[in-house]
Amino acid sequence: MKIEQQTLCRLSLFIFILTGIAGCGESDLVDIHERELDEAIAALNQPDLAPANPENTVNLAQYELVFNDEFNGDSIDYSKWNTALSWGPDFVVYNQLQYYVDTENDTDFGYNPFSFDGEALTISAIETPENLRVAANEQGWLSGVLSTAENFNLTYGYIEARMKVNEGRGVWPAFWMLSSELEGIRPELFVMEYDGAKPDSVFHNYNYRDSNGDLRTPGQREILNDNFSDSFHTLAVRWTDEELLFYIDGSPTYRIIGDNIPRQSMYLILNLAIGGIWPGSPDATTEAPATLSIDYIRAYQLRS
Numbered sequence: 479m480k481i482e483q484q485t486l487c488r489l490s491l492f493i494f495i496l497t498g499i500a501g502c503g504e505s506d507l508v509d510i511h512e513r514e515l516d517e518a519i520a521a522l523n524q525p526d527l528a529p530a531n532p533e534n535t536v537n538l539a540q541y542e543l544v545f546n547d548e549f550n551g552d553s554i555d556y557s558k559w560n561t562a563l564s565w566g567p568d569f570v571v572y573n574q575l576q577y578y579v580d581t582e583n584d585t586d587f588g589y590n591p592f593s594f595d596g597e598a599l600t601i602s603a604i605e606t607p608e609n610l611r612v613a614a615n616e617q618g619w620l621s622g623v624l625s626t627a628e629n630f631n632l633t634y635g636y637i638e639a640r641m642k643v644n645e646g647r648g649v650w651p652a653f654w655m656l657s658s659e660l661e662g663i664r665p666e667l668f669v670m671e672y673d674g675a676k677p678d679s680v681f682h683n684y685n686y687r688d689s690n691g692d693l694r695t696p697g698q699r700e701i702l703n704d705n706f707s708d709s710f711h712t713l714a715v716r717w718t719d720e721e722l723l724f725y726i727d728g729s730p731t732y733r734i735i736g737d738n739i740p741r742q743s744m745y746l747i748l749n750l751a752i753g754g755i756w757p758g759s760p761d762a763t764t765e766a767p768a769t770l771s772i773d774y775i776r777a778y779q780l781r782s
Contacts, residue, residue: 534723534730536636536716541778545630545746548774549599554592556582559624561592563747564658568615575648575753575760576603577617587613591622591750598642601750602767603649619760621768623749627658631743632777637669638714638725639748640773645707648760649674650751651770653713655744663687665740669724670713673757674768677707682715682724682732686740697734701726710773748772 547558554561562580563569579587588610593600603621606614614620643651653670663686671681683698703711703726714725719741722734750770753759760768 534716534733535728536714536725538636538778540780541636542781543776544632544635544779545626545777546774549594549772550596552594552596554581554599554624558629559626560628561622561624563623563625563749564627570615570617572751572754572756574650574751575617576619576621576751577606577614578623578749579620581622589620591620598771598773600769600771601651601748602769603750603752604767619752621750621752623747625747626745627656630777631658631745632779633741633743634717634719635777635779636714636716637746637775637777638712639669639775640710640712641670641748642710642769642771642773643672643674643707644765644769645674645677646760646764646768647675648753648757648764649768650754650757652747652749652751653775654747656747657740657742657744659742663738663740663742665742665744667715667717667722667740667744669715672706674707674764675757678702678704680706680711680713680726684722684734684740686738688738694738696736696738697722697732699724699732701731710771746775746777748775 545558547555561582562578567578567580579589579591581587581590581592589604589607591601591603593602601622603619606618606620610620637655639653641653643649649672651672652668655667655669657665665684665686668681668683671683673679673681679700679702681698681700683695685693685695688694712725712727716723716725717740719739720735722739723730724732748770750768752768
């Protein structure tokens with residue numbers, strides 16, 4: 479993967495929202511985005527801050543469960559989840575092709591991307607039927623997102639999900655966290671991003687904004703894993719005020735340390751994006767529906 483492509487997909491969502499609110503002209507936005515691309519590439523070319531410590535396992539006896547969904551029912555628990563991103567379905571980022579169906583607020587849309595089998599939730603993305611094109615703002619795919627923005631935020635802890643991804647060009651599932659605060663460093667933490675055209679790897683990533691509003695990327699890592707899409711895997715991060723330590727299937731894979739570890743509360747997001755400037759558009763080899771299955775998600779914090 480070219481570093482420019484990887485960097486572009488990391489540009490924070492907030493810059494698009496905030497610059498839109500500020501009413502910048504088109505030339506201003508081009509200058510801003512070019513500057514941020516240069517900043518991001520420079521950050522990505524820095525060496526890793528620290529290797530993962532293979533002995534740094536998590537003892538859950540020291541933690542208490544503060545949020546979970548086992549997805550054993552037959553419908554979305556709206557006391558825990560929103561089925562839209564906080565900036566709404568009409569705002570498209572990274573040239574993505576999907577329209578996230580908001581089943582909580584648009585019950586008559588005509589397609590439900592969420593299904594249950596008693597053991598897991600599956601988000602299914604399909605090509606938009608012609609009769610739903612207008613309702614989907616002419617987006618080419620229908621998919622789903624889960625967000626705890628209005629229901630649950632946390633600062634520090636151990637956050638874990640067990641999921642199964644679907645390979646295929648243009649398939650872009652993610653398990654991530656985002657701050658709802660517009661002040662400070664506005665952290666964006668990806669426990670897992672997956673490029674469906676690269677079924678043997680998964681990505682960890684952390685970005686934030688410095689005091690000038692420029693994008694910084696203290697660390698990111700592509701983790702090789704044979705046929706990652708073949709089965710369920712556990713993805714996790716341990717977040718303290720000193721480090722971010724990522725895990726796959728219980729083993730530490732990547733560690734980020736430094737003064738800019740996020741200290742703002744963040745909420746959880748699970749989504750299945752299609753297309754965009756990182757994975758590219760689906761092609762003839764991409765099977766529909768594309769799927770993301772989630773066995774559970776759990777968030778823990780240290781006992782006081």
